[in-house]
Amino acid sequence: MSAHGHVEGQLPHEPEKATLEGRNKILGFWIFLGAEVVLFGTLFSAFIALRHQVLDGPHASELFELPTVFAATMILLTSSLMSVFAVQAMHKNQVKSMIWWLVLTVLLGLSFLVLEIVEFNTYVSEGHRMNTSAFSSSFYTLVGFHGGHVLFGVLWISLLIAQIFKKGLTVVTAPKIYLSAIYWHFIDVVWVFIFTVVYLMGKVG
Amino acid sequence: MSSNHSVSGEEARRHKVEGPxxxxxxxxxxxxxxxxxxxxxxxxxxxxxFTYIILVLMAIIQVFVQLAFWMHMKDRGHLFPIICIVAGVFVVFMMVIMAVYWLWW
Incomplete structure (x- = not known):
């Protein structure tokens, strides 16, 4: 990396914040996350306002199965821990173990997605479709949007792993790893509200 | 690379890398x-x-734990991220209250 003279064999401490570009990326990413909070908030407000309007479809308390949701929660929580470990390995400049933690993060994210697809499939077979009621529409929009974020995170982190193989860990690639971890934690934070507001409160009634 | 530089870098590394x-x-x-x-x-x-209160409390505590530790908000120099998230949460509160109020009261 000729553009960064001080990178010669050894990365600076906290390579994601070593350059102005890296710091600006982190700043910009937090603005994006603030906007994401608002975006999920709109979907949550629609769901909270409409969650009892089930028409002929099944009610939330009949539909949801807690064991599946609990398994999904555990998977996402663990994958969040894996991405923390990836960033810690990056700070210690251990590229190999960082890649392994990232691979684990992606695999857990994928199994979360599989679980969600199976879950939605079951709901559809029980007569809970996108167009069944205001409850079902707002449910699929909110939870599906979160699933879309998980899918994006899986694709993004997979591409980052490929880029690390090609370019190695530098002050250019380090901010990307750091931000993908922040993004992944954010997805986990949103899921905390989804399993609380949608599933558990739906089950309570 | 001068050895002097690498020693000070090594020192900083030992100083600041946090454990798991x-x-x-x-x-x-x-x-x-x-x-x-x-x-x-x-x-x-x-x-x-009572169940509702437990659920809301657990969710809020867990979100604070994850924001503080995993998203590094407890670390120095994170005023801007806190402003971003607090501003987002402020808008969300208004929207939720508005949506529920408009439809059901």
Missing amino acids: QKHIVAFILSLALTIIAFAAVAAGDINTT
Whole structure:
């Protein structure tokens, strides 16, 4: 990396914040996350306002199965821990173990997605479709949007792993790893509200 | 690379790299809070209002734990991220209250 003279064999401490570009990326990413909070908030407000309007479809308390949701929660929580470990390995400049933690993060994210697809499939077979009621529409929009974020995170982190193989860990690639971890934690934070507001409160009634 | 530089770099490294302990504690805390929330619902026969309060409390505590430890908000120099998230949450509160108020009162 000729553009960064001080990178010669050894990365600076906290390579994601070593350059102005890296710091600006982190700043910009937090603005994006603030906007994401608002975006999920709109979907949550629609769901909270409409969650009892089930028409002929099944009610939330009949539909949801807690064991599946609990398994999904555990998977996402663990994958969040894996991405923390990836960033810690990056700070210690251990590229190999960082890649392994990232691979684990992606695999857990994928199994979360599989679980969600199976879950939605079951709901559809029980007569809970996108167009069944205001409850079902707002449910699929909110939870599906979160699933879309998980899918994006899986694709993004997979591409980052490929880029690390090609370019190695530098002050250019380090901010990307750091931000993908922040993004992944954010997805986990949103899921905390989804399993609380949608599933558990739906089950309570 | 001069040896002097690498020594000071090594020192900074030893100084600032944090261990995994804090993150494992955050993980166990999140795990416990999740299990309490699910158990409160699975138990079933508790008062509904009380269950709601437990659920909201567990979610808020868990979000604070994860924001502080995993998204590094407790670290120095994170005023801007806090402003961003607080501004977002402020808008969300207005929207939720507005949506529920418009439709049901």
